[in-house]
Amino acid sequence: MRANPGRASSLSLAGIVERLGGRVCGDSGIAVSQVGSLENAGPGEIAFFSNPRYKAKLAQTRAGAVVLAPAAEGLTQIARIVADNPYAYFARLSQLFNPEAAVGPGVHPTAVVSKSARVSASASVGAGSVIGASAEIGEGVRIGSGCHVGERVHVGDECRLYPSVVVYPDCRLGSRVILHSGVVIGADGFGIAEDHGRWLKIPQIGRVIVGDDVEIGANTTIDRGAIDDTVIEEGVKLDNQIQIGHNCRVGAHTAMAGCVAVAGSARIGRHCTFGAGAIVLGHLSIVDHVHISAATVVSRSIRKAGTYTGMYPFDDNESWAKNTAWARHLAELANRVKSLEKRLKERNDD
Amino acid sequence: MRANPGRASSLSLAGIVERLGGRVCGDSGIAVSQVGSLENAGPGEIAFFSNPRYKAKLAQTRAGAVVLAPAAEGLTQIARIVADNPYAYFARLSQLFNPEAAVGPGVHPTAVVSKSARVSASASVGAGSVIGASAEIGEGVRIGSGCHVGERVHVGDECRLYPSVVVYPDCRLGSRVILHSGVVIGADGFGIAEDHGRWLKIPQIGRVIVGDDVEIGANTTIDRGAIDDTVIEEGVKLDNQIQIGHNCRVGAHTAMAGCVAVAGSARIGRHCTFGAGAIVLGHLSIVDHVHISAATVVSRSIRKAGTYTGMYPFDDNESWAKNTAWARHLAELANRVKSLEKRLKERNDD
Amino acid sequence: MRANPGRASSLSLAGIVERLGGRVCGDSGIAVSQVGSLENAGPGEIAFFSNPRYKAKLAQTRAGAVVLAPAAEGLTQIARIVADNPYAYFARLSQLFNPEAAVGPGVHPTAVVSKSARVSASASVGAGSVIGASAEIGEGVRIGSGCHVGERVHVGDECRLYPSVVVYPDCRLGSRVILHSGVVIGADGFGIAEDHGRWLKIPQIGRVIVGDDVEIGANTTIDRGAIDDTVIEEGVKLDNQIQIGHNCRVGAHTAMAGCVAVAGSARIGRHCTFGAGAIVLGHLSIVDHVHISAATVVSRSIRKAGTYTGMYPFDDNESWAKNTAWARHLAELANRVKSLEKRLKERNDD
Helix, strand or coil: CCCCCCCCCCEEHHHHHHHHCCEEECCCCCEECEECCCCCCCCCEEEECCCHHHHHHHHHCCCCEEEECHHHHHHCCCCEEECCCHHHHHHHHHHHHCCCCCCCCEECCCCEECCCCEECCCCEECCCCEECCCCEECCCCEECCCCEECCCCEECCCCEECCCCEECCCCEECCCCEECCCCEEEECCCCEEEECCEEEECCCCCCEEECCCCEECCCCEEECCCCCCEEECCCCEECCCCEECCCCEECCCCEECCCCEECCCCEECCCCEECCCCEECCCCEECCCEEECCCCEECCCECCCEEEECCCCCEEHHHHHHHHHHHCCHHHHHHHHHHHHHHHHHHHHC | CCCCCCCCCCEEHHHHHHHHCCEEECCCCCEECEECCCCCCCCCEEEECCCHHHHHHHHHCCCCEEEECHHHHHHCCCCEEECCCHHHHHHHHHHHHCCCCCCCCEECCCCEECCCCEECCCCEECCCCEECCCCEECCCCEECCCCEECCCCEECCCCEECCCCEECCCCEECCCCEECCCCEEEECCCCEEEECCEEEECCCCCCEEECCCCEECCCCEEECCCCCCEEECCCCEECCCCEECCCCEECCCCEECCCCEECCCCEECCCCEECCCCEECCCCEECCCEEECCCCEECCCECCCEEEECCCCCEEHHHHHHHHHHHCCHHHHHHHHHHHHHHHHHHHHC | CCCCCCCCCCEEHHHHHHHHCCEEECCCCCEECEECCCCCCCCCEEEEECCHHHHHHHHHCCCCEEEECHHHHHHCCCCEEECCCHHHHHHHHHHHHCCCCCCCCEECCCCEECCCCEECCCCEECCCCEECCCCEECCCCEECCCCEECCCCEECCCCEECCCCEECCCCEECCCCEECCCCEEEECCCCEEEECCEEEECCCCCCEEECCCCEECCCCEEECCCCCCEEECCCCEECCCCEECCCCEECCCCEECCCCEECCCCEECCCCEECCCCEECCCCEECCCEEECCCCEECCCECCCEEEECCCCCEEHHHHHHHHHHHCCHHHHHHHHHHHHHHHHHHHHC
């Protein structure tokens, strides 16, 4: 029933810690062959526990073993691997049990590869994909069906493009970049100049430069620069349906959840995180290690690391209507408070 | 000028109620051959009236006939069909006049179908589409051009995939599922674990399971589960550009308008509705029969049926600026009110 | 390193003003061959200055020349072109240096063109694209690879469809329309009628009509009308990931930034602008010359030109939590103020 039926054979807990570190508590001979969730894992599977909220699920799990932190070691009696960062440990363990399916190299007969493109012998190009003139496709690259790689695009080693990805001309992908289906890299930025009530198009002559180890989710779009380049630094992780405007720079190891929108020319630091649906207005700067909550609109630059939020609270519709009516009269309310303070002060002064 | 030129020939109102129920008021011999809007329908067309807001349009319509509720029967003198649910009646009537264009079965010569895939003889596969190994394509399925159906995907009977749809490996579509262009089903969920300032990818080994009679709008994305499956139950209707994160469950007959974002592991009940741009944060539960207004951020679980809203009001820019400045000083304002109350109470106590 | 390596050869400032108007201040013999940003332009490049915020960058630029407004003429001593609207001037200048790369006409051998389609001899159709029955492709049209143009679609002269665009049957594009990758025009609108807890589909029989000189960004979707047409008037510019619901009308020369969502049947005027992530609810009207700020939810019709905003402010997380708690108790706070006013008045009346 799993997505990847060709998974690794089973390993004992002893065998796992030999490969990945950590320490076994309980029967180290127990063998597991796949990861699972606390809720649904069976005896041959290993789950993880890192969120204290799920204590009840830990107590009820039928998993063969569990990965947890030293502080949680005593919470269960089933066989367990103790690791400082159980979630990261679990990631490595899942990678071990779920290697990517191998794809034989070669260009599908229905693909259309320009004569001047260089496709390495170890790369694969799927059915109907188009590789433009002078494009370079690195070692071990896997390009799915129906992709379009524009002229002079550079695709670094071991990149993976899922079906229906488009990379416009001249953009560059580093190594090990993953682009999910529907991603569009390098479309024209939204550059228009008003001229007597009409919009003139400003040619977008910059590129998109994507660093190593970047992963970009389905239907996310990153526009090419107007003049200079749009840059996504190494290790950035973008979820689905994100829009990155022209000339932005997203710092290394920053992660954004789904539907984030970043307007043009924003500069975002390294190691930042963005919750779902956050919006960053244009021409702003955000320093390193800033965390933006979901649905927050960043309307001015952020110069200090920390967590920032601007989510308007929801309520039952009636309460919302009653309270929100006042949101449009806050200044009046504040003036009335000020007036009361003044009158009370005058009385005191009497 | 209509989208579907091969529509049914004309029917008298008597003939319509014979097929669909309801009752004629006025000349039942009047014939119509297409649906129309109150504004633009002509004599050979039938419109519907259900929103009292459009009384003036009803009065002015040139439609040959109109569908309306018993309570509205007296609002016009033109021929009319009286039905308890005029909008649902109109839906059936439009289906009658606008059957889907027939598509002959068969695999286009430019499609690439794996030898191990099973494509039923009554299915059609469009130009350039790719059907992966061991995929199953049911009876009467219509797959447009440029689609990618991954390995081991199951596509139930009578499904329709418009051009440029991608379904990742191992996902399952029930019967009569409609996927519009640009839909991506089963891309990797956003599963990353931090490890010393870098992100480790967590393989996404769950699937997406889509129930019967689900319709999914253009460019909507539904991610596969991290470990367990993402599930869209039967009868769910999703508009365009929606993002459903990994491990979500969307209950049967729930409908979401455009641009809704649902973060990972949310559990949404049956018969819910979501307005445009609503956001549901991760790991929350929403019970059945909950209605979320547009642009509302659901930041905690909802345990009671009802309508919930969290839309921040807009205003002319100057008023907004004046009032919103206080939104960042509400606690201070509340303290000043508290202090006034205290002082006034002290006075009273004097 | 530029996206378009086949750019025009260099021009002197005198030669530029001869073509585009304006006036040279300083050495009119200075030659430039490309546009650049104030930050990164070199001696052979020309930058522009229009935002007073960037005075420091102007002072430090190494550009060979700069375009600026009469009022800014004295801010630098480098060679400059003085123009009333420097940004529009710059747009024309960049167009001069960056003409679109020529694409030879012709239908790629892997494209699938219906026998009944009419493709003009000067048009080009890319690899794997599909042109449906009775479609009309105008003079000089360029259709990229992997596009799908449905039955009876009209594509006006000089349109450009980037790879992976889908246009559903019967839609019409004016002349010089640009559609970026992933755009979907004419998918079914979200028309469903509730019937005893289930949703009935309402056939969407209207079309999408796109006027001349419209540009539509990557992954934007525009739904076909339910009965009448969805209309995008001439000169409209839409950024990426925008959703336009069925039956909307977007007035001429209106521009929308990324991720805007417009619900069904909204009527939007001419010469309006929308910031990123703005949402317009359904069945509303907005007059001409309205400017909606980013992240603003337009929840009622706007009958007066002007700028409107509804962005909830963000703050450091702690301050936000403290203040926002009161957003759900504003009515209570207002009542307490009212009560204080009353008590104080009573005292005065004593």
